[in-house]
Amino acid sequence: MNEQTPIKKPQSTKRGSLLERAAEAFDFNGLLRRDDAAPMPVSPPPQTPANPATAATPAAEREARPPRSQFSRRASDRPTTSKPVVNAPRQNVDRDALADAAMIVPGGPVSGLAEEFRIIKRRLLREIKAFEDDPQRTNGRQDIARRILITSANPHEGKTYCAVNLAMSLAMEQDHEVLLVDADFAKPSVLSTLGLAAERGFMDALADPSIDVANAIIPTDISGLSVLSAGTQTPKDSEYLASQRTELVLARLTEQAPRRIVIFDSPPVLAASPAIVLGAHVGQALMIVRADQTKESALKDAIGLMAACAHIQLLLNGVKFSPGGRRFGTYYGQGD
Ligand SMILES: Nc1ncnc2c1ncn2[C@@H]1O[C@H](COP(=O)(O)OP(=O)(O)O)[C@@H](O)[C@H]1O
Numbered sequence: 001m002n003e004q005t006p007i008k009k010p011q012s013t014k015r016g017s018l019l020e021r022a023a024e025a026f027d028f029n030g031l032l033r034r035d036d037a038a039p040m041p042v043s044p045p046p047q048t049p050a051n052p053a054t055a056a057t058p059a060a061e062r063e064a065r066p067p068r069s070q071f072s073r074r075a076s077d078r079p080t081t082s083k084p085v086v087n088a089p090r091q092n093v094d095r096d097a098l099a100d101a102a103m104i105v106p107g108g109p110v111s112g113l114a115e116e117f118r119i120i121k122r123r124l125l126r127e128i129k130a131f132e133d134d135p136q137r138t139n140g141r142q143d144i145a146r147r148i149l150i151t152s153a154n155p156h157e158g159k160t161y162c163a164v165n166l167a168m169s170l171a172m173e174q175d176h177e178v179l180l181v182d183a184d185f186a187k188p189s190v191l192s193t194l195g196l197a198a199e200r201g202f203m204d205a206l207a208d209p210s211i212d213v214a215n216a217i218i219p220t221d222i223s224g225l226s227v228l229s230a231g232t233q234t235p236k237d238s239e240y241l242a243s244q245r246t247e248l249v250l251a252r253l254t255e256q257a258p259r260r261i262v263i264f265d266s267p268p269v270l271a272a273s274p275a276i277v278l279g280a281h282v283g284q285a286l287m288i289v290r291a292d293q294t295k296e297s298a299l300k301d302a303i304g305l306m307a308a309c310a311h312i313q314l315l316l317n318g319v320k321f322s323p324g325g326r327r328f329g330t331y332y333g334q335g336d
């Protein structure tokens with residue numbers, strides 16, 4: 001096998017989660033071990049000119065404060081946070097479309113696919129807990145732990161497929177709710193996959209400070225699931241995302257819903273920069289590897305570019321397509 005060889009499905013017939021099979025298919029421990037990596041930058045939401053009292057605080061006084069106070073949730077520190085949310089109208093998720101795409105259908109029969117994502121979900125929840133319990137990592141910002149980025153090296157490796165399935169699985173949790181954010185600004189597909197529609201979304205709020213992102217969140221008829229569209233396309237998406245305002249917008253997503261886990265469906269790492277930028281704002285990332293398609297060299301490059309992300313796990317999305325798409329058994333590991 002050389003670096004241009006696609007990563008193979010593991011030969012072993014032993015059951016295990018898709019995460020375990022990813023590790024079995026290829027040993028990326030060396031690449032993923034980040035003992036020497038700098039801790040994830042956890043920056044406070046930027047101060048804005050609307051906050052003259054804080055801006056006028058002498059630097060020495062600010063530095064003398066204990067770290068937590070820098071991230072305090074006083075309304076005066078967070079100008080957009082005190083606004084009440086004007087809920088968007090609730091929309092119905094298209095269950096038939098989900099079934100046709102061989103995805104988890106809420107309320108449907110318990111499938112092998114649902115079981116797979118249950119295992120993945122448990123691992124991600126454990127990592128959230130570990131992050132939240134570690135004061136050095138949170139640095140007073142618990143909401144960062146609850147952000148999960150879904151990405152891959154290249155297009156069509158199953159990011160949206162996995163992001164939607166994971167969101168469905170998380171929505172079933174009693175103790176959590178989930179917000180699925182379409183952050184693939186150039187090729188958004190979360191809303192069409194779920195049969196939803198929106199006039200504005202994430203990018204509109206990043207580009208226009210007068211737009212409150214919380215008002216763009218779409219509640220759905222699936223209990224515990226809400227969705228945020230990618231918003232209006234712009235050639236300046238990377239610049240808006242890299243701006244200071246991003247952290248304010250992201251903080252707003254969980255501000256009035258502290259049990260909320262936010263999943264970002266992102267563009268491929270090697271095709272566009274948003275995944276790399278978002279990687280610095282999340283607690284963990286799931287890197288989708290498509291069996292027999294993703295090349296080892298591409299995966300190495302993608303992981304290297306995601307250096308700012310605190311915790312990355314690989315998920316092996318090996319798949320056989322069935323023409324009808326309804327047979328969950330064709331999902332890798334269930335049908336072979
Ligand atoms: N495990 C899978 N089982 C069935 N279909 C899948 C699977 N993974 C991906 N697909 C399908 O493959 C296509 C590409 O996947 P998608 O999630 O849109 O890729 P990406 O978001 O990475 O570009 C979609 O039609 C999707 O439904």
Ligand SMILES: [Mg+2]
Nearest residue numbers: 159160184189
């Ligand atoms: Mg996609």
